[in-house]
Amino acid sequence: MAFKGALVINTEKCKGCEVCITGCPNGVIALSKKVNAKGYNYLEVVNADACIGCANCAVICPDGVIEVYRAKE
Amino acid sequence: MTREDIIKPENLVYKRTSVLKDATMHYCPGCGHGTVHRIIAEVIEEMGIQDNVVGISPVGCSVLAYNYFDVDFVEAAHGRAPACASAIKRLRPETFVFSYQGDGDLASIGCAEVMHACNRGENITMIFINNGIYGMTGGQMAPTTLEGMETVTCPYGRDPEIMGHTMRLTEALAQLPGTYYVTRQAVYTPALARKCKKAIRQAFENQKLNKGVSFVEVTSNCNSGWKMTAVQANKWMEENTLKYFPLGDMKVNGKFDPKFIERIATFDQPNETLYSLRKK
Numbered sequence: 001m002a003f004k005g006a007l008v009i010n011t012e013k014c015k016g017c018e019v020c021i022t023g024c025p026n027g028v029i030a031l032s033k034k035v036n037a038k039g040y041n042y043l044e045v046v047n048a049d050a051c052i053g054c055a056n057c058a059v060i061c062p063d064g065v066i067e068v069y070r071a072k073e
Numbered sequence: 074m075t076r077e078d079i080i081k082p083e084n085l086v087y088k089r090t091s092v093l094k095d096a097t098m099h100y101c102p103g104c105g106h107g108t109v110h111r112i113i114a115e116v117i118e119e120m121g122i123q124d125n126v127v128g129i130s131p132v133g134c135s136v137l138a139y140n141y142f143d144v145d146f147v148e149a150a151h152g153r154a155p156a157c158a159s160a161i162k163r164l165r166p167e168t169f170v171f172s173y174q175g176d177g178d179l180a181s182i183g184c185a186e187v188m189h190a191c192n193r194g195e196n197i198t199m200i201f202i203n204n205g206i207y208g209m210t211g212g213q214m215a216p217t218t219l220e221g222m223e224t225v226t227c228p229y230g231r232d233p234e235i236m237g238h239t240m241r242l243t244e245a246l247a248q249l250p251g252t253y254y255v256t257r258q259a260v261y262t263p264a265l266a267r268k269c270k271k272a273i274r275q276a277f278e279n280q281k282l283n284k285g286v287s288f289v290e291v292t293s294n295c296n297s298g299w300k301m302t303a304v305q306a307n308k309w310m311e312e313n314t315l316k317y318f319p320l321g322d323m324k325v326n327g328k329f330d331p332k333f334i335e336r337i338a339t340f341d342q343p344n345e346t347l348y349s350l351r352k353k
Contacts (some may be wrong), residue, residue, distance in 0.1 A: 004074050004234065005078055005079065005086075006076050006080050008080065008269045010292075013097050015101075015102035015103070016102055017102035017103030017296075017302075017303040017304075018103070018302070018304050019103050019261070019303050019304065019307065020200035020293040021304075022262075022304055022307070023262060023263045026185060036310075036316040040102065047347065048076065053079075053086055055086050055087040055263075055264075056263035058087040058329065059087070059263045059267060060108060060260065060263050060266050061106025061107075061108070061111075061263070062098070062100065062102075062103060062104055062105065062106070062108045062109050062111070063097070063098060064093065064107070064111050065087070065089075066087070067085045067087065067088050068085075068087055068088075069079045069080045069081070069084040069088070070079070070084055070086045071074065071079045071081075071084045073074055
């Protein structure tokens with residue numbers, strides 16, 4: 001049984017530290033080329049199909065900007 | 074399955090806890106302080122003690138912790154958080170009390186307070202963030218700075234002959250009779266962050282037993298002070314800091330961990346990691 005995940009990212013609070021990217025097992029997330037109001041390159045989902053909703057990114061996010069949803073396929 | 078099918082309240086697995094206020098933290102991008110704040114807030118939420126907990130914030134980067142936690146908070150004088158926490162716990166024994174300090178605050182100026190609070194066996198939880206540097210004031214040498222590590226005040230690397238040795242304070246506190254639970258954790262990978270949450274939960278649960286100090290050291294990075302990116306700092310920490318400050322429990326339920334006893338026996342020998350950092 002496979003799980004599908006989806007992320008909701010609070011881009012205005014993201015500081016672009018990239019710590020979550022090292023925690024993601026499937027390469028789902030990357031930094032955007034755009035910047036938010038504070039001038040940081042924020043996090044965006046680049047490979048949504050690969051997300052399994054493991055919440056690893058959210059668990060190590062220092063600012064808690066990631067919300068994770070997971071459903072059975 | 075579309076994104077709209079997945080994003081439903083019943084499928085939520087992770088959300089920022091409501092015990093943290095909505096404010097954006099002032100910490101540098103990638104700082105371990107933010108992660109530890111979030112973990113403490115999650116533990117408070119899970120235990121359902123939000124209206125019965127008092128935190129003590131230190132002087133240092135985390136001085137503004139009271140702006141982020143939606144719980145009662147006291148800001149103590151530099152290094153005096155354990156003394157302040159002892160007083161609150163003695164006057165209101167039913168309240169959960171935790172102190173939150175960095176290494177400049179706890180290991181340097183507050184060394185006497187933490188030693189005596191641990192020696193008295195106050196029934197409090199202490200969280201100690203060790204990043205081996207004074208972060209807030211611009212990256213000066215701290216007691217926990219590794220030998221050979223470059224900081225603003227030791228630009229050629231810390232030389233133990235004139236600047237003293239790297240302080241393993243947590244190991245010293247574990248040997249005091251007043252401590253009940255002493256452990257060292259880290260938060261730079263998801264697995265370690267989950268483990269750290271269990272340790273902090275244990276440290277809060279221990280207050281119900283009234284057995285003594287529960288002390289959790291979290292080895293953290295300071296990417297600004299170390300002049301690296303957050304990811305580089307975490308890698309550097311894994312390769313250097315964690316060799317001298319290895320993770321793991323030191324004292325559980327008032328008894329030494331067997332691995333800790335083995336490690337103490339090697340403390341009189343030179344530490345290879347430290348010599349590798351020295352430039353001679």
